[in-house]
Amino acid sequence: MSQFVVRGGHKLSGTIVPQGAxxxxxxxxxxxxxxxxxxxxxxxxxxxxxxxxxxxxxxxxxxxxxxxxxxxxxxxxxxxxxxxxxxxxxxxxxxxxxxxxxxxxxxxxxxxxxxxxxxxxxxxxxxxxxxxxxxxxxxxxxxxxxxxxxxxxxxxxxxxxxxxxxxxxxxxxxxxxxxxxxxxxxxxxxxxxxxxxxxxxxxxxxxxxxxxxxxxxxxxxxxxxxxxxxxxxxMLPDMIEIGSFIGLAAMTQSNIRIQGCGIPHLGIIPEKFRQLGIQFDIDGDDIVVPEQDSYEIQTYMDGGVLTIYDHPWPGLTPDLLSIMLVVATQARGSVLIHQKMFESRLFFTDKLIDMGAQIILCDPHRAAVIGLGRSQNLRGITMSSPDIRAGVALLIAALSADGKSVIQNIEQIDRGYQNIDGRLQALGAHIVRE
Structure with missing residues (x-):
């Protein structure tokens, strides 16, 4: 069994190319x-x-x-x-x-x-x-x-x-x-x-x-x-990787260019990240996420707490909810993440809570996230990847956290992400596969 050893708190920069879908x-x-x-x-x-x-x-x-x-x-x-x-x-x-x-x-x-x-x-x-x-x-x-x-x-x-x-x-x-x-x-x-x-x-x-x-x-x-x-x-570029890299840039306060995104095929995904307060520019077929000190979750027009949920296309793919949940932990504001399709996909939030995130797991399908607004950083811990998407969400959390994190069972991550450690190292990430 392999594991990632991650030392977080380092800003990243550069260009990354999403894999095929x-x-x-x-x-x-x-x-x-x-x-x-x-x-x-x-x-x-x-x-x-x-x-x-x-x-x-x-x-x-x-x-x-x-x-x-x-x-x-x-x-x-x-x-x-x-x-x-x-x-x-x-x-x-x-x-x-x-x-x-x-x-x-x-x-x-x-x-x-x-x-x-x-x-x-x-x-x-x-x-x-x-x-x-x-x-x-x-x-x-x-x-x-x-x-x-x-x-x-x-x-x-x-x-x-x-x-x-x-x-x-x-x-x-x-x-x-x-x-x-x-x-x-x-x-x-x-x-x-x-x-x-x-x-x-x-x-x-x-x-x-x-x-x-x-x-x-x-x-x-x-x-x-x-x-x-x-x-x-x-094949098209992988929209889940693209969303993961947008979240990575926001969490680590990094300037990252995501090259060749197939913008017309991303549907509502860019808009959902904007609802979390993340700024980015579309440059041809690239997405450029600039370094930003903070991002604020939008509210509804009546002031109600935003809900982000999965829905069949052209709604939001369920594969990105784990990423959005992690991104929300360091935003300003609150959001309800509603995972409708899979009843066990939010159980990884216990690791984020151990890292210092403020999350209330309401039931197997819903989690309320109270953003820390960077008032305190997440802290590194030892954890295990339960599935592909939660594994990368935890990896993003570890890269933004203070100190050392160990992510075990990374075979789950390798099932869906190609040479993820090598590509993140090229951006300046401190990540080692053991």
Missing amino acids: KNEALQIISAVLLTAEPVTITNIPDILDVNLLIELLQEMGVKVQRPERDTCIFQADDVDVDYLHSPAFHKKSGRLRGSVMLAGPMLARFKKAFVPKPGGDKIGRRRLDTHIIGFEKLGATFTYHPEDGFYHLSGDAMQGTYILLDEPSVTGTANIVMAASLTPGTTTIYNAACEPYLQQLCAMINRMGGKISGIGSNLLSIEGVSSLKGTEHR
């Missing part, structure tokens, strides 16, 4: 199974979750060339479908919730798939219902086999249909879109997720010869085609 990568890389032709993907983040998915594809027979760490050429022309039912797949895929994204393209092209019970973060229950029900409505059948821990799916009778999702699940929508892309007939998905990463997936499938309309809305129409061809695709 993790949440897009898990969808896009799974989609290479839709064709036997080569698919070239660039701006791939070099992180544990993505590399694990690439290893899974290789083990099931997909040819992978990696001329650069951020570039892969995939060719799924000799796929071993039965590998997906092997103990080796069960063991590896159990560590990666993103492995469920293989089910849609496998059903579409090979008419069968195996889905293990989900793994990944310990941030609360993550349902597979949306995926399975969507496949069922397309005509797939499934049974759960407790003896091997797999859902067995068969897609021999799949046909285009109308699907009304009970929740706008991003991964659920993506999986159903991939399954429908090669399914005869027209599939309509209402209450579909419309995140930029899903738009990227749909645009990629269309370049492969697919027929998807309504991209960017919550009403998608997919006309199934008989086959798809190869293509090239470049």
Whole structure:
């Protein structure tokens, strides 16, 4: 097990480039199974979750060339479908919730798939219902086999249909879109997720010869085609990293340029950081956060305490709430952080309280933060990273705190952030991996 040793209280400066988007990568890389032709993907983040998915594809027979760490050429022309039912797949895929994204393209092209019970973060229950029900409505059948821990799916009778999702699940929508892309007939998905990463997936499938309309809305129409061809695709910058770096600059009173942010795809994220009082400039496709001594949380027009909550796109992604909570601890003013989607994601606040933050954990979903306004700095402690986003939130807190902090279980951080210690060192951070 590795850990970060951080000595906080140092201002940072310089330029940092966000990695490719993790949440897009898990969808896009799974989609290479839709064709036997080569698919070239660039701006791939070099992180544990993505590399694990690439290893899974290789083990099931997909040819992978990696001329650069951020570039892969995939060719799924000799796929071993039965590998997906092997103990080796069960063991590896159990560590990666993103492995469920293989089910849609496998059903579409090979008419069968195996889905293990989900793994990944310990941030609360993550349902597979949306995926399975969507496949069922397309005509797939499934049974759960407790003896091997797999859902067995068969897609021999799949046909285009109308699907009304009970929740706008991003991964659920993506999986159903991939399954429908090669399914005869027209599939309509209402209450579909419309995140930029899903738009990227749909645009990629269309370049492969697919027929998807309504991209960017919550009403998608997919006309199934008989086959798809190869293509090239470049991933967007990771909006969660971009938000993390904005928060890092504010907490450490640093001047940081975030280069190549894909500004049109960030949605409401910049506005939410402005509500916390953080100033920054948009310079072309870069975000420049200047050094600022203090920042003040906005209130509502009637003087009420601001509430920041997650919501399906174009609302705020839940992955940034942990970052915003940490940033609020050193702001002037108060804010209520409402994490609606995952019931365990705010439990990391106990570490921040130990560091001196003033936080009231109201329940598993809500935390009231009383900003210290820098009247006292956070203090370094030893802590453990419970999940990807909380881990980076704690790292930001440690970089702003007085003294030495130790962050354990950093494998969680490595799952979502590429060479984070090296990139922060380049900005002047005092961080060592042990």
